């Protein structure tokens with residue numbers, strides 16, 4: 001058995017934690033440069049960090065029963081409750097079976113129509129910015145993907161509630177990430193109003209969602225949205241349905257897991273394409289088959305656009321990391337991994353691992369050409385995770401990203417401000433440091 005190499009990060013844990021909080025990607029890259037594909041490091045507690053595809057395979061698929069969601073995910077519990085992202089064991093399995101039918105192909109086809117309508121309206125909205133100053137593309141992408149998520153989940157929602165939700169979601173994320181990355185700030189947060197504001201944001205959000213559930217149950221209506229699917233879904237073995245709390249947890253989980261990820265993926269794509277005229281030209285060539293937004297059948301006839309989306313998710317994976325906790329003593333790739341170990345799997349580093357990818361930092365959609373994909377090892381590319389806990393919204397997200405991207409690229413040019421550069425700053429998703437600003441022409 002080999003010992004897991006240790007990334008020695010200095011004698012004062014607090015200083016290292018601050019360095020990690022400032023720039024996690026750089027901090028981890030140094031670890032990989034020094035130690036190789038897998039290492040351990042101690043911040044406030046010990047983590048085993050990996051970008052080895054065999055490690056991912058072991059944890060996510062071959063021996064997934066020997067792991068549960070780690071502590072880092074549990075920080076989301078106040079918001080996500082016991083929804084799919086958080087839950088474990090039999091409860092998770094039951095919920096997964098109940099929620100899965102919401103994402104079957106024929107359901108997705110219906111949701112696709114809603115996506116198309118909202119995207120067409122969004123394009124008109126963007127016209128207003130054509131030829132004017134640079135805009136925050138990330139904010140715009142969050143706008144369209146949360147509109148899509150809210151409408152496909154809850155049907156109609158008034159503008160005031162929507163705007164309130166946008167503001168709260170971003171505040172809540174900053175709050176939760178700060179608690180995990182900067183635990184030394186906890187005492188301050190208790191007295192400077194941050195804890196209080198978080199609680200009141202959450203109370204507002206909960207009352208909104210419970211209100212939706214109650215009204216829907218009373219209305220006797222059965223519109224075609226995900227909320228209705230959650231309300232109707234029945235456990236085949238027991239005949240049981242979800243109670244209001246479970247529905248709240250799953251609905252919020254889907255909203256939280258499902259909109260910022262796609263928005264961030266789209267923002268990075270537009271940033272990248274603003275420097276890639278040849279790729280833009282190829283997307284436009286495929287886009288001649290539709291007018292404003294592509295239909296579902298048309299999307300299937302746009303393989304290159306799909307490759308561009310896949311390459312975007314490689315170079316800028318919105319869910320940049322996954323964590324698990326080992327529930328037994330075990331061996332992984334020749335290392336002894338004791339029970340209770342926290343495993344930190346960096347999707348970001350897996351996708352840029354120079355041992356797996358040629359020119360890993362180049363944006364190259366040919367990485368996903370049909371012929372190349374045949375030889376792509378399954379665990380080298382995992383933007384949606386793998387194994388039984390693979391992203392339930394994968395097809396939804398791919399459809400949405402391809403649809404929005406094709407429509408935008410066909411109609412607009414996205415142009416960089418000279419001298420503006422973006423940095424990456426991962427929160428729960430892989431955000432940019434200071435937003436992504438582009439001109440629309």
Ligand code: HEM
Pocket residue numbers: 084085096253254255257258259261262265317318319322323382383384385386388389390391392393394396397
């Ligand atoms: C580009 C967009 C998206 C990315 C990159 C993404 C990525 C991921 C990843 C990597 C996981 C696995 C996490 C783990 O194993 O620890 C996951 C799980 C999950 N995702 Fe997504 N996701 C996206 C969009 C969506 C959408 C649109 C929805 C719902 C509408 C969604 C709902 C979920 C849920 C519920 C889980 C937990 C599944 C389970 O544990 O059973 N995601 N996602």
